[in-house]
Amino acid sequence: MVDLKSKFDDIEMLEIPDEETTSSETESMSESQNSSSGSENRDTAKQPRTYIELKDWILTSKPLDFQFNSNEYRQSLTEDDDFSKAHTMYVNSLYKIIEGLSDVNVSKVPLEEEKDYPPIGVISDSPDIGRNALKEYRNQKLSEAFLKLVEFFQEFLKHIAGSVDYEKYQRYHLLLNILDCIYANIFCKDVRFRPELLCKWVNRYDSKPDQELVEEIMINCPKPYLHAQFWNTYLAQLITRGCFNEATDVLKNSKFEELEETEPSLYSIIQDFQTLIGNYQSLSLKGQFREWILKASELRDSYSNFKADIKGSENVLIADQIYELVCGITGLTKTLSALTSTWYELFLALSLYHTPDDELVTIENYNIAIREKPAGLVDDFEDDEEILVEHAFINILEANLLKVLETIAIFDQATAAYVSRLFELKGVLTSYYQGLFHTHTANELLSKRTVSEYLLTKNAYENLNFHPLVPAGLGILMNPDISLSVESAKNNRKVISDFLPNFDFKTNDDLEWGLTICAKLNLVSTAKKLYLKYGKKSLKDGHIYEALNMFVQCYDPDSGSEESSEGMTQVHDLVWNSLFQDSLINNRPVKDELINNIVEHKVDEKFEIHPVNRQCLSPYAVLIEFFKSLEKIDESTSPMKVLSKLVHLIRFNHLPKKFIPLLLAQILPFFHNKKIGKFQLPDLIIITELIDNYESQATVDELIQGDEVYKYSIQNYEKQTSSYDWRILLKESHVEIPTDSKSLTRSLRNELVAKIGKVFIGK
Incomplete structure (x- = not known):
């Protein structure tokens, strides 16, 4: 049995690919997805970014340095290719998933020492019941979150289907198979549904039966049940892969009814087998798997009685093949092994027919499957993407989850980052940290760095270089549940402070959002830089009062900062050299209705005017009053x-x-x-x-x-x-x-x- 608690040593070997540093074998695969922004055509603006490796970062206080590429960012302001749009939408959706977990109180990494949580929707004096209720609640929310991740990735695949070549699309599809496997084996919220999820994973990854075989048997053959591959290949693949509805339909259309008169015993066997297959799902989901397996065993044990009455070698052969199928569905390992060709097919079959609602049995099923049908091995997995993905499946089932993240990152780094966060919230990485930091103390673990912090921070940095994903990038850096250490929080604050003046706030609402961030993080100097920059932009666009209002926000009589000084210089220049001078030269009020309404006191009382602006506008107001008085002289x-x-x-x-x-x-x-x-x-x-x-x-x-x-x-x-x-x-x-x-x-x-x-x- 695989030891799930002894995998922390893998962290020393984990190497998440940096941007544009993947191997030549996977370069074509990752050229568009290595950057979490997802644009395919940014090579001219993008420069390689290298980051400190995880193993060198996680045990130290070294910061993860932010590298801003202004050319790359500028180019992203106008990019609108379909792939970029689709990936942007996908990454934003992933961010919302993680942020949404805070709203349902599932944003802290669970630790063994956490006790006495209040029950979720359960009134009880027992702490154990409370913890169990909380655990069930967390598992449910995390399962829903991961399912959303998979669904968003599928939407992403739909959107890029026509914008990337088929080969590239298929590579992304391989990642979907990895996500299916993770969901089925780690995030399934109810073990009763695991067989169904395993079926979805295996059948999507390696679809069988082949369409050619189906057509040959069901269309080209007059009597499908007599085809040499009907029972031991076609039907065997359906029942070992959990395709029960399809198997039932195939039997109904196999033309075996003629046996009712010629071979009633064989006909009876087929009918009983058909009924048994048709009842699997309903009985299993009702918790009646044992009753179902008992009926299957009874059919198997009664086979010899039926066979005695069957005549003709062809019919006896069919009966023997059905018997082998019946032995398989009763859970006989060797039979199922003979009916399957790969370890994951065998693992699925064992999961279907060996107590499907038992976690320990699931682990044992995997050990049996990999022992019976060892996976192919190569020295360099990246030489063969199929092998790479298959070994990702193995690492999922063997709880080598850091290796899983490494593989996901080869396909799409953003996905790897968010999956790592869900792994940690699920608690499946806790054993890594306990072994790595040599501690089981909750308080000590809470002060340490995490894998998801590393991956999400890298993802955030890449997002900051791609305009449409900046909100997601800043959201990650501001999330206190992601950056646990004091050093990381300080570094993130500095990164945000340095970055915001480079961000292109397209609307006033955007700017208000940026200023809200400054207020939340107490970035006073950064806010003044924004006011100064966008005051100049407003002035250039002809919005005089808006510019005045921004310039005056830079003013701080106690700071003596460059922004404060320049802000007031801009106010004075605007008031004197634009408003006053224009009015005086042309002997009339300036052509700005808002400014004139303000100085003539025609604005609503609720309209707030900064005291400094009111004072600075007073000379212009006096000039306007003078002009008005000229109209009334006699x-x-x-x-x-x-x-x-x-x-x-x-x-x-x-x-x-x-x-x-x-x-x-x-x-x-x-x-x-x-x-x-x-x-x-x-x-x-x-x-x-x-x-x-x-x-x-x-x-x-x-x-x-x-x-x-x-x-x-x-x-x-x-x-x-x-x-x-x-x-x-x-x-x-x-x-x-x-x-x-x-x-x-x-x-x-x-x-x-x-x-x-x-x-x-x-x-």
């Missing part, structure tokens, strides 16, 4: 009442001085407007001070910049501008527009002198 309007807002702006300490000439230019039309009131002497003195302060306090560079902005304004302004545009008003008054800022201040001074003189003479 003869009773005091010039300085309108210009007061302008004066406040010019006196504002943080106003870039390059805007002062244009702001002063707004005053010039007031000297020629006869529809408004007169300037008072204090008003004229204030305007004079504004000009003097600008010319005396502005630096040479600021004076040059002011002149450039002014010149641009008089040379490049909208033809369909506002009615209160100072340039239009001057033209209407037949006043020449000053050609530069010096001419402007000179014109203003001349007007001021004239006005002051008139004040003194009383005009």
Whole structure:
């Protein structure tokens, strides 16, 4: 009998293939699936990634280094081939399976020391009953999870059927056979259903009878039951493979009814055999296998009585062949061995006809099968994929599960990673760790690294290089049940922090998701990098307020970080050089409805505006108020009442001085407007001070910049501008527009002198 507790030594030999490092024999098989992203055509962007080996990683605190390939990632943003889509959908489905186990409280690796769990749906004072209920609950959920994995893989196969060549498709189909074997032998939730699952596994992997044989016997032969291969080959293959419905139908259509008159004894034997085969499944599932096997034994033992009445050598031969079949279904090992050709066929037959609901008997059946029909051996399994898969079956049944994972990884690394997680949750890898770490203490085991952490982390890293799978990759790295050690959790946090600024958040919802991750992991600096990057993107896309809102999120007066400084620089640049400058040059509010509604207080009270943004937008708001006031002036309007807002702006300490000439230019039309009131002497003195302060306090560079902005304004302004545009008003008054800022201040001074003189003479 195979010792299931002595396999931990295999961990020293386990070598999970790295990306693009598989052998030449399997390169064509794994070229598209070695990367867990699943794309077939990324060779030009993808560079080989090598990772520390499992045996060197699991016993140390060395991190698994993340290797990001920006070119590969960029290419994945636009890839849409059918294979890539199908594999992406498949891997995302696998991730959801693992995440879903947390929702049903099946996300911790079971350990022998865990005790006194509350019963699941069972009220009892007995801890043993509670543990048994929990175990049954876990087994049920894990069985359902693995079945989903198999179903998702089958969906994947359907989707790629037309997008890959037949040979490649068949290689993936081989992996499905391995998954079938795992499900039947490890994750079957009820041993009563194991024979059915074993039938599914064996018949999918090595389908028999051959279609040619079926046609030769059932179509081309007038009386199928008389065909030389009907009983000992065709029917033997059906009943040893558990194809009971097919076997019953074959007997019904074999034309044996003519024997009722010519050979009633043989006819009776066939009828009894047919009834027996037809009753197997219903009786076995009802727990009445022993009753069924008793009836089979009775038929076997009564054979000699029937045979005595059979005449003719041909009919006697048929009777002997039926007798051999009856001996087989009563569980006689040598007979079943003679009726089968491979160890897995014999294992299935023994499982069908040797107490099918006993775990120990199942193990013994395997030992008998492999002893009776040894598997083929080769030095290098990868030379023959069929041998590779067959030995995976053997490793499953012998509990060499790390070798199983190694084989799965050759076909598809993502599948290997998620299967390893289900193995651990099932508890079938615990003995490896107990032997590896030389401990049985639950607390110590919980602090150690695991095989699934290694494989899933590698899978996560590969996912981060493939845009559609990034959420699954980040989800793995953030799952505390996968990365048990403190060192791994810290490394994962750093990887996420380094990666997120490279991720292409296509929508605001995507960005909110990324920022939620930052908040959950307290990645303050990373969040600021995201705000800065996507603030620039929003600005480029013309979403001004959205950009302001992101830039201001970078600001932290206590951090002094580069992002904080650049964020505020961007806010100031956007407010002054985009909003304020555009409005001032064109003498109207900017063409951004949201910004204007905000500064004019036309937004809902629930609309939140960051205090810094509110403060930074205030100069623009004052400018807009000034423009609005220009629309309402009349003869009773005091010039300085309108210009007061302008004066406040010019006196504002943080106003870039390059805007002062244009702001002063707004005053010039007031000297020629006869529809408004007169300037008072204090008003004229204030305007004079504004000009003097600008010319005396502005630096040479600021004076040059002011002149450039002014010149641009008089040379490049909208033809369909506002009615209160100072340039239009001057033209209407037949006043020449000053050609530069010096001419402007000179014109203003001349007007001021004239006005002051008139004040003194009383005009």
